[in-house]
Structures are given as structure tokens and as C-alpha cells.
Amino acid sequence: MSRVVSMRLREEEADRLLKLSRRLRRSVSETAALLITEKLRGVEFPLIEFRGSPLGRQAYVKGTSLAVWEVVLVARQLGMDARRVAEHLEWQEERVQAALNYAEAYPEEAEPFVSEAEGVTFERMERRLPWLERVSV
Amino acid sequence: MHTVPEVLRSFAESGEEHGGVVLVSARPFRQDDVGSLVDTLGRLRALLEQVGPRNRVLFLERPATFL
Numbered sequence: 001m002s003r004v005v006s007m008r009l010r011e012e013e014a015d016r017l018l019k020l021s022r023r024l025r026r027s028v029s030e031t032a033a034l035l036i037t038e039k040l041r042g043v044e045f046p047l048i049e050f051r052g053s054p055l056g057r058q059a060y061v062k063g064t065s066l067a068v069w070e071v072v073l074v075a076r077q078l079g080m081d082a083r084r085v086a087e088h089l090e091w092q093e094e095r096v097q098a099a100l101n102y103a104e105a106y107p108e109e110a111e112p113f114v115s116e117a118e119g120v121t122f123e124r125m126e127r128r129l130p131w132l133e134r135v136s137v
Numbered sequence: 138m139h140t141v142p143e144v145l146r147s148f149a150e151s152g153e154e155h156g157g158v159v160l161v162s163a164r165p166f167r168q169d170d171v172g173s174l175v176d177t178l179g180r181l182r183a184l185l186e187q188v189g190p191r192n193r194v195l196f197l198e199r200p201a202t203f204l
Contacts, residue, residue, distance in 0.1 A: 054140040074168045128142045136198045137180040
């Protein structure tokens with residue numbers, strides 16, 4: 001469900017929005033909606049920011065190189081214990097908790113990436129890379 | 138695991154060489170079990186010294202005895 005909201009921008013800001021929409025290969029409307037959504041989420045979760053990545057725009061933990069879904073991937077292996085994850089990553093626990101809180105609020109974002117990463121097997125990877133070699137030492 | 142395969146495919150298609158890549162699944166190696174991973178990589182290194190890693194793409198699995 002979405003609603004049309006009109007807004008007035010200064011000429012300069014409108015030009016920048018147009019340029020960004022071209023770079024993101026989205027319409028101006030989509031780009032404006034994306035920016036507003038990301039900003040609103042950033043207000044709600046101050047330790048989360050959004051960055052472009054090879055997987056598209058994603059939520060990252062500020063000041064780190066990890067996307068939210070990557071923190072969740074680690075957390076799942078450590079019993080979803082923010083303290084253990086923080087120790088493992090050598091982060092402040094607040095950062096880990098912020099990622100887990102964000103993932104809980106927007107599970108549709110992190111879950112597909114976490115599931116795919118957890119489901120990686122030699123057989124599935126070999127379909128993408130036929131020259132892949134299995135090794136066990 | 139999400140993006141590296143695409144990079145490797147493009148390398149293969151363009152004939153670009155690389156020094157070898159080892160993919161490690163997140164599941165068999167617990168994130169905080171660094172010791173086991175380092176130990177396994179050490180043994181893998183010994184193996185690669187024999188066969189040569191260049192342009193190889195390996196999927197590292199943990200031996201059943203370690204699971």
C-alpha cells in the first residue's frame with residue numbers, strides 16, 4: 001500500500017535528485033521515496049545507514065564494513081547473543097544490538113541474504129561455478 | 138558467497154588470471170571457532186603448495202571428523 005505525496009524542492013535539490021536517480025537507474029519518484037524511507041529508518045535506528053553495494057542498496061552498521069544481514073549471520077551462529085557477537089567482532093555491543101533490532105523490524109530485508117548464505121553448499125555453488133573443486137583437509 | 142562467484146565468472150569469461158580463491162561456507166565453521174578455521178587453512182596451505190593454487194577455485198569443506 002502506498003500513497004502519493006507531493007513536495008516542493010529547491011531547483012538545486014531537484015537537479016541533484018534527478019542526477020542521483022540516473023545513477024541509481026530509478027525514476028525520480030522511486031529515488032525520492034528511497035531517500036525518504038532510508039532517512040526515516042536512519043532516524044529510527046541511528047546506528048544504521050544505507051549504502052550501495054554489489055547486492056544493491058543495503059542497511060549497514062555505521063562505522064563498520066558489515067551489512068545488517070552479515071551481523072545476523074554471525075549472530076545466528078552465536079545464539080543471537082549480542083554480547084558474544086560484539087566480543088567476536090570486537091565491536092561495541094550497541095552496534096550489534098542495533099543491527100539485530102533493525103533486522104527484527106525489517107526481516108524481509110536481511111532474511112533472504114542470511115538464508116542464502118546459510119544454504120550454500122558445494123552442489124549449489126558448483127551450478128554457478130562448474131570448475132569449482134571440493135576440498136576437505 | 139553472494140558476489141564472489143560473479144566476479145570469478147567474469148574472470149573466467151575474460152581469461153583473467155587470479156591467485157586462487159578458497160570459498161568457505163558459513164555453516165560448518167562457527168564464526169567464533171577461529172582456531173579450527175586457521176588449523177584447516179594451514180593444512181589446506183600445505184596441500185596447495187603441492188598442487189599450486191593459481192586460477193583454482195576451491196570449496197573448503199570441513200572433514201566429517203570435525204563436525
